[in-house]
Every structure is written in structure tokens, then in C-alpha cells.
Amino acid sequence: MPKMISLALLLLLALPVSAEKGVSPNEVVLGEASAFSGPSAGLGVEQWRGHSAAFQAANDAGGVNGRKIRLVLTDDGYDAEKAAPAVVELITKHNVFAIFGGVGTPTIVKALPVILKYHQAEGLFRFANFTGAQPQREPPYDRAVFNVRASYRQETKAMVDAFVAKGLKKIGVYVQDDAYGASGRDGVRRALKDHGLDIVADATYPRGQTFDVSTASQLKILRDAGVQGVVMVGAYQACAAFVRDAREAGWNAPLHNVSFVGADQMLRLLREEEKKSGKKLTDNLIVTQVVPSYNDRSIPLVREYAAAIDKYNPRVPPAMGDGSYAPGSKYSFGSLEGYLNAKVFLAVLHKAGADLTRKSFYEAAEKMGKFDVGLGVPLELSATRHQALDKVWFTYVNNDSWASRDDPASLIH
Amino acid sequence: MAKVKVVKFGLALKLVGTTVLVTAAVALALSILATSRLSDNINGEFASKGEAIAISLAAAVEQNAGGNISMVQGLIDSSKVIAGVKYIYIQDTDGSVMVHTFTPSFPASFEKTNPLEIGELSHEKRVKRRDVDFDTAGIHSIDIAAPVSGGALGVVHVGMDRMEIAREVGKLRASMLGWALVVCLAGIALGLAVTLTTVVRPIRALTRVTAEIVRTGNLSQAIPTFGNDEVGQLAESFGDMVQQLKQIHGNLQSSVAQLTSSVTNLRSSSDEQNAMVSRQAAALQETQATAQEIKQTSFLATKKAEEVLKVAERADEIGRSGEETIERTLAGLTDIRAQVEEMARKIGELGERTRQIGGITQTVKDLADQSNMLALNAAIEAVRSGEHGKGFAVVAREIRSLADQSIQATNRVREILEDIGEAVRGAVSITEKGAQKMEQELLQVKSSGENLRELSTIVRDNSAAVRQIAAAVSQQSAGISQIFGAVTDLSKMMSDTVERLHSTTEATGVVHSVTEQVSSVLTSYRV
Numbered sequence: 001m002p003k004m005i006s007l008a009l010l011l012l013l014a015l016p017v018s019a020e021k022g023v024s025p026n027e028v029v030l031g032e033a034s035a036f037s038g039p040s041a042g043l044g045v046e047q048w049r050g051h052s053a054a055f056q057a058a059n060d061a062g063g064v065n066g067r068k069i070r071l072v073l074t075d076d077g078y079d080a081e082k083a084a085p086a087v088v089e090l091i092t093k094h095n096v097f098a099i100f101g102g103v104g105t106p107t108i109v110k111a112l113p114v115i116l117k118y119h120q121a122e123g124l125f126r127f128a129n130f131t132g133a134q135p136q137r138e139p140p141y142d143r144a145v146f147n148v149r150a151s152y153r154q155e156t157k158a159m160v161d162a163f164v165a166k167g168l169k170k171i172g173v174y175v176q177d178d179a180y181g182a183s184g185r186d187g188v189r190r191a192l193k194d195h196g197l198d199i200v201a202d203a204t205y206p207r208g209q210t211f212d213v214s215t216a217s218q219l220k221i222l223r224d225a226g227v228q229g230v231v232m233v234g235a236y237q238a239c240a241a242f243v244r245d246a247r248e249a250g251w252n253a254p255l256h257n258v259s260f261v262g263a264d265q266m267l268r269l270l271r272e273e274e275k276k277s278g279k280k281l282t283d284n285l286i287v288t289q290v291v292p293s294y295n296d297r298s299i300p301l302v303r304e305y306a307a308a309i310d311k312y313n314p315r316v317p318p319a320m321g322d323g324s325y326a327p328g329s330k331y332s333f334g335s336l337e338g339y340l341n342a343k344v345f346l347a348v349l350h351k352a353g354a355d356l357t358r359k360s361f362y363e364a365a366e367k368m369g370k371f372d373v374g375l376g377v378p379l380e381l382s383a384t385r386h387q388a389l390d391k392v393w394f395t396y397v398n399n400d401s402w403a404s405r406d407d408p409a410s411l412i413h
Numbered sequence: 414m415a416k417v418k419v420v421k422f423g424l425a426l427k428l429v430g431t432t433v434l435v436t437a438a439v440a441l442a443l444s445i446l447a448t449s450r451l452s453d454n455i456n457g458e459f460a461s462k463g464e465a466i467a468i469s470l471a472a473a474v475e476q477n478a479g480g481n482i483s484m485v486q487g488l489i490d491s492s493k494v495i496a497g498v499k500y501i502y503i504q505d506t507d508g509s510v511m512v513h514t515f516t517p518s519f520p521a522s523f524e525k526t527n528p529l530e531i532g533e534l535s536h537e538k539r540v541k542r543r544d545v546d547f548d549t550a551g552i553h554s555i556d557i558a559a560p561v562s563g564g565a566l567g568v569v570h571v572g573m574d575r576m577e578i579a580r581e582v583g584k585l586r587a588s589m590l591g592w593a594l595v596v597c598l599a600g601i602a603l604g605l606a607v608t609l610t611t612v613v614r615p616i617r618a619l620t621r622v623t624a625e626i627v628r629t630g631n632l633s634q635a636i637p638t639f640g641n642d643e644v645g646q647l648a649e650s651f652g653d654m655v656q657q658l659k660q661i662h663g664n665l666q667s668s669v670a671q672l673t674s675s676v677t678n679l680r681s682s683s684d685e686q687n688a689m690v691s692r693q694a695a696a697l698q699e700t701q702a703t704a705q706e707i708k709q710t711s712f713l714a715t716k717k718a719e720e721v722l723k724v725a726e727r728a729d730e731i732g733r734s735g736e737e738t739i740e741r742t743l744a745g746l747t748d749i750r751a752q753v754e755e756m757a758r759k760i761g762e763l764g765e766r767t768r769q770i771g772g773i774t775q776t777v778k779d780l781a782d783q784s785n786m787l788a789l790n791a792a793i794e795a796v797r798s799g800e801h802g803k804g805f806a807v808v809a810r811e812i813r814s815l816a817d818q819s820i821q822a823t824n825r826v827r828e829i830l831e832d833i834g835e836a837v838r839g840a841v842s843i844t845e846k847g848a849q850k851m852e853q854e855l856l857q858v859k860s861s862g863e864n865l866r867e868l869s870t871i872v873r874d875n876s877a878a879v880r881q882i883a884a885a886v887s888q889q890s891a892g893i894s895q896i897f898g899a900v901t902d903l904s905k906m907m908s909d910t911v912e913r914l915h916s917t918t919e920a921t922g923v924v925h926s927v928t929e930q931v932s933s934v935l936t937s938y939r940v
Contacts, residue, residue, distance in 0.1 A: 081494075106486075106487060106490065110487060133483045134481050135484050177516050178487075178490050179483040179487040182482045182485070182486030183482060183486070201518070202519060203517050203518045204513075204517055204518055204519075205517060206516050217517045218518070221517060
């Protein structure tokens with residue numbers, strides 16, 4: 001008997017050594033903990049739609065080095081307290097190769113120490129989170145994370161610079177009362193500091209606030225301070241509510257949102273409100289994006305994305321979430337970003353070669369250098385650069401969707 | 414028969430009520446004492462909890478020094494959900510607010526409510542604690558300021574909600590009072606049980622026996638006994654009392670029998686007397702009624718007699734004045750008759766004179782006729798005389814005309830005289846007729862006077878009789894009045910007698926009924 005046990009123990013110990021976690025000859029398993037329920041479900045679902053279309057296309061083409069991509073999902077509901085357990089579950093229970101995607105700053109802030117620990121212990125890393133916050137871009141966590149998109153700091157700086165160039169110096173913020181909001185506020189403050197300015201009014205709202213809740217108290221704080229331009233760092237329900245309340249109160253200052261807001265979902269809410277009230281709500285509304293407009297078919301990646309969405313048209317993740325969100329239209333910024341993230345991952349995976357381990361992938365990523373995935377803008381990854389893209393696009397409402405423009409000054413009035 | 418009242422607020426309730434009041438007062442006092450102690454304790458507990466959070470946050474921020482605001486925000490977000498934490502904010506080295514947990518915004522100047530300078534705290538003291546009341550933002554907190562790296566890297570402020578403490582104390586007070594209520598209820602139950610078994614139940618048994626005696630009068634039933642305590646002694650005395658009652662009952666019964674027979678005798682004689690007097694009274698009442706009727710009738714007769722007398726006197730008077738009038742009429746009529754005769758005579762004279770005047774007139778007419786003749790002769794003579802007679806012829810013509818006129822005048826006089834004679838004859842006949850009528854009336858008046866005189870005599874006789882009757886009736890009336898007065902006095906006296914007899918009867922009745930009651934009470938007791 002004791003012999004049998006020791007043999008079994010030996011086998012058990014031997015197995016993990018011989019096979020890399022989440023990798024088999026014909027499969028790579030990625031774990032995604034994301035917002036599939038609650039008021040920000042739209043962000044998680046849209047992102048999932050983009051990357052699952054890209055992975056399906058790759059899988060249908062035979063995978064990478066004979067390995068197909070499989071996603072294991074868990075729902076953190078954009079709840080900071082659920083974020084770390086969700087990631088732990090993916091790593092320890094599902095033995096995923098890497099943590100892919102995910103939504104939000106407060107969630108990643110909680111997940112990062114876990115990621116870092118497993119990175120140091122077994123080379124795990126996180127790839128392409130849907131947030132522009134700083135923690136995963138700075139030590140010590142930057143080592144364990146690869147980002148694709150530009151940061152909030154970059155988005156807010158681009159917008160603040162545009163405001164100041166236009167002569168608007170009294171800038172206020174409307175931010176979520178958490179790490180995401182704090183990150184945005186910090187970005188605005190740093191950008192203003194470069195111009196010798198500071199935030200003149202600072203309004204916050206509680207995370208998870210829905211569209212039907214009035215934001216009159218926040219509006220009053222900003223208006224009373226004589227704010228000329230607002231940077232909003234929040235989620236689409238509460239931000240759409242603020243846009244609605246500001247415009248309905250007759251306040252027409254330019255309102256800016258960062259990419260995370262969920263521009264398409266916000267536009268949908270505002271259009272419904274416009275139908276009800278008959279008041280135009282989308283003037284002087286700018287959203288900075290970290291991907292181009294999905295309507296810009298001059299870009300090869302956008303064409304490829306549209307074709308993949310047309311072909312696979314993923315709706316909602318199977319057996320996930322609470323049904324609170326259903327896609328309003330086929331294309332969106334969220335799904336395009338998801339698609340882009342997947343394309344970058346696939347590019348690195350390709351470079352990592354047939355002998356795939358976490359280590360080989362990590363090294364391949366740091367050796368990517370400048371590369372292109374059809375975006376028309378060069379991407380770059382290296383040992384000192386864990387963020388592939390720096391470009392920020394300015395978008396505005398044109399007819400029933402968003403259009404991008406390179407000259408932000410022409411959007412502010 | 415008296416009923417035993419159902420006791421609503423009985424002995425048990427009074428005893429238990431007192432217990433409840435005392436227990437409730439003690440519970441309330443204890444609750445107040447305990448909650449005030451507890452309030453202090455919770456205050457201390459919250460403060461030390463806040464201190465722990467602030468110190469550990471300061472340590473965490475220290476480790477993250479110069480680092481990432483999002484991570485710091487993540488740190489304070491996790492601590493914010495700890496019970497009792499109202500807010501957390503972290504000040505930068507320059508005093509500006511780096512991160513906070515307020516919505517919709519950080520209250521202006523709130524960071525100045527518990528300022529902490531670098532090096533302000535001694536080594537032993539790791540935090541600065543202060544009660545903050547910032548009404549504009551509705552904040553009532555214990556603010557705990559913990560320096561990051563001795564204040565060189567900023568200050569962590571943790572606000573523990575004092576309202577939350579108040580709520581906790583309130584909850585505790587409610588639960589303590591709830592338990593006090595439970596204890597009260599248990600006390601009531603226990604008190605009730607003890608009182609019921611040791612006091613209320615024996616007293617109820619005694620009450621039952623008493624009620625039975627009251628209801629059935631059964632004095633022979635067994636009196637229960639209960640131990641040696643106060644209630645047991647009460648039961649024993651109660652038994653003795655019932656024994657005594659039995660003896661008294663026997664004595665009373667014989668006395669009542671004697672009283673009953675005396676009362677019965679008294680009652681029958683009183684009843685007889687009563688009946689007799691009642692009959693007398695009835696007869697007297699009838700007499701009185703009759704006397705009253707007679708009196709009434711007599712009074713009416715007197716009245717009538719007086720009226721008749723008055724009528725008779727009036728008739729006498731009228732008779733007398735009638736007689737006088739008739740006599741005066743007779744005298745007047747006799748005078749008229751004499752005057753009528755004189756008038757007839759004068760009218761006769763007038764007729765004679767008229768006839769005389771007629772003779773004279775005839776003479777005058779004869780003269781005139783002769784004159785006429787003469788004149789006619791003269792005229793014939795004159796015509797024969799021719800021219801010389803002419804003048805004479807004229808005179809003759811004149812005389813003839815005069816004679817014609819005289820004849821005519823005398824004819825007229827004769828006619829007038831004849832008319833007068835006719836009128837005088839008429840007057841004479843009318844006068845004679847009037848005289849005859851007067852004669853007849855005179856006779857009638859005379860006979861009327863006779864009749865009236867007879868009537869007056871009869872009336873006068875009548876009056877005398879009536880006067881006598883009236884006098885007699887008046888005397889009778891007086892007599893009857895005296896009789897009536899006497900009967901009325903008698904009746905009044907009889908009423909008094911009857912009344913007195915009644916009260917005697919009543920008194921007898923009362924004595925009788927009392928005797929009966931005593932007797933029935935006595936029979937209702939079974940000895």
C-alpha cells in the first residue's frame with residue numbers, strides 16, 4: 001500500500017513539470033474574469049464579442065501552431081471584492097495559461113497582487129485588460145502585465161491639452177468614487193499641472209449608479225464652480241445620466257468621456273432619452289477612444305473585424321451573466337478593442353512558436369518590437385514597453401453612431 | 414338574595430401589578446445605565462477600530478509611497494466598507510486631498526477639521542483623535558488622523574460615524590428593553606403562580622363556602638382548613654363564626670314564632686274596625702252629597718223667586734202708568750167733541766148769512782132788469798125825437814150797458830153763493846161724522862181703562878204672594894247651609910279617623926311583613 005501511494009505521489013509531482021499549465025498540443029486555455037452582469041455588463045460582453053470572434057476565426061483557420069484557443073470565463077460583475085477570488089479560481093481550478101481581457105480598474109487593482117504572486121511563482125501573466133489605469137503600467141505590476149491600449153492618463157492628457165488649447169482653463173471632473181475614478185482624476189490633475197492649472201471642481205458618484213438616478217447634486221457642484229469643460233471618468237449609465245441632466249438643465253459645456261465609458265451603450269441610452277424628451281443631448285459630447293471608429297472601413301483591421309463579426313456574430317457569453325445586457329448593434333468600440341486585443345495575442349502566440357510555455361510567450365512578447373496588425377498605426381512591445389499602442393482617437397456623435405476626427409479643437413464649442 | 418360579585422381586579426392582579434412596576438422600573442434604570450456605559454464602550458471600540466484602520470492604511474500607503482493613486486484608492490475602498498467607517502481620505506504632504514471616499518464631492522475645507530502637522534505627535538501617540546461635527550455635509554464623526562511616515566508622506570484620515578454609534582446604542586437599548594420585557598413577563602408568571610397557590614386559591618375556597626351559605630343558607634357544610642399560616646387561621650376563625658351563627662339562629666326562631674301570633678291577632682281586629690269606619694264614612698259622604706244638592710236647589714229657588722218679584726213689580730208699574738194715560742186721553746177726547754159741536758154751529762150760521770146775501774143779490778138783479786127796460790124805452794123815444802134825441806140815445810145806450818153789467822155781476826155773485834152754501838153743507842156733514850167716530854173711540858178707551866185697572870189689581874195681588882214665597886225660600890236656604898256645614902265637619906272628622914286607622918293597619922302590615930321576613934330568613938338556614 002505505501003508503495004502505491006508514493007508512486008501516485010511521484011506521478012502527481014511529475015505531471016505538472018512535464019506539461020505547461022493551460023497548454024496542450026492542440027489547445028491553449030485562457031481565463032477571463034470580466035463584467036458579465038451588473039450595470040457594466042455591456043463592457044464585458046462587448047469585449048468578449050470582439051475577441052471571441054477573432055479567436056473563432058483563428059481556430060477555424062486551424063489555430064496557432066496547431067493549437068486552438070479556448071476561453072474559460074468567470075463573472076466578477078465589475079465588483080472589486082469579487083475580482084481577486086475570480087482570478088484565483090481561474091488560475092488554481094482551471095489551470096489557465098494566462099489571464100486574458102477583463103474589465104475595470106477597481107477589479108484589476110484587486111487582482112494585480114494575485115497576478116504578481118503567480119507571475120513570480122510560475123510565470124503567469126495578464127494580457128490586455130480593458131482599462132487604462134496606471135497600476136498595471138507601473139512597478140511592480142508592470143512586469144506581470146501586457147497592455148494593448150493607451151492609458152487613461154494618455155486619454156485625459158490628450159483631452160485636457162485640447163481644452164486648454166481652445167482656451168478652456170476651468171476644468172472639472174466627474175468621476176466614479178473608486179480606483180478607476182481616482183486614476184482618471186490623477187491623470188487630469190497631472191495634465192493640468194503641465195499647464196500650471198488644477199482641477200476647479202471635483203464631483204464623484206458611487207460605483208454602480210444607474211441611469212435613472214439623478215446627478216443634479218454633482219451638476220450643481222460643477223456649474224457653481226464655473227467649470228468650462230468636464231472630464232468624465234465613469235461607466236456609461238451614470239455618465240449618460242450626467243449628460244442628460246446637464247443638457248436638460250440647459251448647461252452646454254463640452255463633456256468628455258474616456259474610452260472605458262462604453263460609448264455605444266451611452267449613445268443608446270441618450271437616444272432613447274432624446275426620443276422621450278425631444279431634447280438634443282449629444283452635442284458637444286466627446287469620447288476619446290483607444291481604437292479607431294468601427295465605421296472607418298479604410299483601415300484593414302476594421303474591415304477584418306467587421307467581416308468576423310458578420311460571420312460569427314457572437315451575442316452573449318454562453319451560461320454567463322444575468323441577461324441584463326443584450327448587444328444593441330453588431331459593431332462597437334468595445335468589441336473592436338476586444339478584437340484588437342485578440343489579434344495582438346495571436347501575433348505574440350504565433351511568434352512564441354510550437355514549443356509554447358508561459359516563459360516562451362513572455363519572451364516572445366518582449367521581443368515583438370514594432371509590428372502591425374492592420375491598424376495602420378505601428379504597435380510596439382519590448383522589455384521596457386508592455387503597452388502596445390499609444391494613440392488616442394477623438395470621437396463625436398454623427399447621425400446614429402460615432403465618427404472620429406484627428407482635430408479635437410473642431411469638436412469643442 | 415345577595416350575589417357574590419365577580420372579582421375583576423383581584424388580589425393576584427394587585428400583587429403582580431406591583432411586581433411588574435418594580436421590575437419595569439429596575440429594568441429601565443438598568444437599561445439606561447447599561448446603554449450609557451455601552452455607548453462609552455462602543456465609542457471607545459469604534460475609536461480604536463478607526464485607529465487600527467488608520468494606522469494600517471498609513472503603513473500600506475507608506476509601502477506604496479510615491480506610488481499609484483489607483484492602488485491607494487483601491488486600499489481605502491476596501492476599508493470603507495468596514496462597519497462604522499463613514500469616510501476615509503488621504504492628504505498629500507502639502508495638505509491637499511489625494512484620494513477620498515466622498516460623493517458627490519469632497520466637502521470644501523473638511524480637511525481642516527482635524528489637521529495634523531509633521532512631528533506633532535509624540536512617539537507613544539500614533540494617531541490624533543478628534544470629534545468632528547461638520548453640519549454642512551451632515552458629518553458627525555470621530556476623525557482619526559494617522560501620519561504616513563511621520564507625516565512626511567501625508568496623513569490618513571479615517572472617520573468613524575458617531576451616528577452609527579448612536580444607532581448601535583439605540584439597537585442595544587431596544588434589545589435590552591426587549592429582554593427586560595421578557596424578564597417582566599417571567600416575573601408576572603412566577604408571581605401569579607405563587608399567589609394563586611398560596612393565597613388566592615384558599616381565599617377562593619372560603620369565598621365559595623360563604624357564597625354557598627349566602628345562596629342556600631346551608632350552615633351545616635364543612636369549612637375547609639389550610640395549614641397554619643395566616644390564611645389557615647382565617648379559615649379556622651371562619652369555622653367558629655359559622656358555629657356561633659347556628660346558635661343565634663335557634664334563639665331567633667322561637668322569638669319570631671311568638672311575634673307572629675301577636676301580630677296576626679292585632680291585624681284581624683284592626684281590619685274589622687277599618688271596615689266599620691269605612692262604611693260610616695261612605696254613608697256620611699252620601700249625606701253630604703245630598704245636602705249639597707238640596708243647597709244648590711234652594712239657592713236656585715230663591716233666585717227664581719226674586720226674579721218673579723221683580724217682574725211683578727214692573728207689571729204693576731206699567732199698569733198704573735197705562736191707567737193714567739187712558740184717563741188723560743178720555744179728557745182730551747171730550748174737549749175735542751165740544752169744539753166740533755161749536756164748529757158745526759158756526760158753520761150753520763155761515764149758511765144762513767149766505768142765503769141772506771142771495772136775497773139781496775136777487776133784488777139787485779131785478780133792479781138791473783128794470784133799468785135795462787127803461788133804457789130800451791128811452792132809446793126808442795130818442796129815435797123818435799130825431800136829431801134832438803141823439804144825445805139822449807147815447808145816454809140810454811150807456812145805461813143799458815150798465816144794467817147788463819149789473820145783471821152779469823149779480824149772476825156771478827149768486828153762483829159764488831151757491832158754491833159757498835154747498836161747501837158749508839159738506840163741512841157740516843164731515844163734522845158730524847167726526848163727532849160720531851169720536852163718540853165711538855171714547856167708548857173704546859173707556860172700556861180699555863176698565864180692563865187695565867182690573868189687570869193692575871191682579872198683578873198687585875201676585876206681587877204680594879211672590880214676596881211671601883221669596884222670604885220662605887230664603888229662610889229655607891239658610892237652614893240648609895247650616896246642615897251642610899255640619900255634615901262637612903263630620904266628614905272631615907271621619908277622614909281623619911280613617912287615616913289614623915290606615916296608619917295603624919300599615920304599621921300592623923309592616924310588623925307582619927318583618928315577621929314574615931325574619932321567619933323566611935330563619936327557614937332559609939339549615940342548621
